[in-house]
Amino acid sequence: MSNDPKESLPTAELIRQMSEQVSRLVRDELQLAKLELTEKGRNAGIGAGLFGGAGVVALFGGGSLVAAVILLLAQVMPAWVAAVVVGVVLLVLAAILGFFGKRRVSEAAPPTPERTIASVKHDIDAVRERAHR
Incomplete structure (x- = not known):
């Protein structure tokens, strides 16, 4: 006989324990997925904010170039x-x-x-x- 206590457990108890462990595993995996998606969402939000900021700065840069063209043309016309x-x-x-x-x-x-x-x-x-x- 083996000293392993699980060998002496009835099948119903083993199935109950397996069900609990699978349930716990699924809950843990869902929690991990939730944490991972939260982190990815936060990174995506920060990235979108930086991208929007780059767009605003580019708009100001474009406006400055337009002003430069106007000033250049103002050398030859009003x-x-x-x-x-x-x-x-x-x-x-x-x-x-x-x-x-x-x-x-x-x-x-x-x-x-x-x-x-x-x-x-x-x-x-x-x-x-x-x-x-």
Whole structure:
């Protein structure tokens, strides 16, 4: 006979202990997943904040470059004309970008996965055809 106390336990008790251990393992794994996701979410939030900050700084940098172009043009024309010229150029560029952006968004609409739907319908038809044979 062995000295292992588990060998003398009834099967029902062993199953109960196994159930408790599996339950504890699942709870521990869920807690670990929760902690990991919390940490990843915090890092993603910090990263998004830094990315947003970079965008704000880039916007100020772009504004400074626009001001520099206006000041450069002001050397050969009145400052208000230079500002109007730069403003018109920027508005035309914005209109062109907006046009192409709208066209791309229109191409993406509606947001249904049409190829996947067609593929699933094809698969269903194939299954039905085989089921009738």
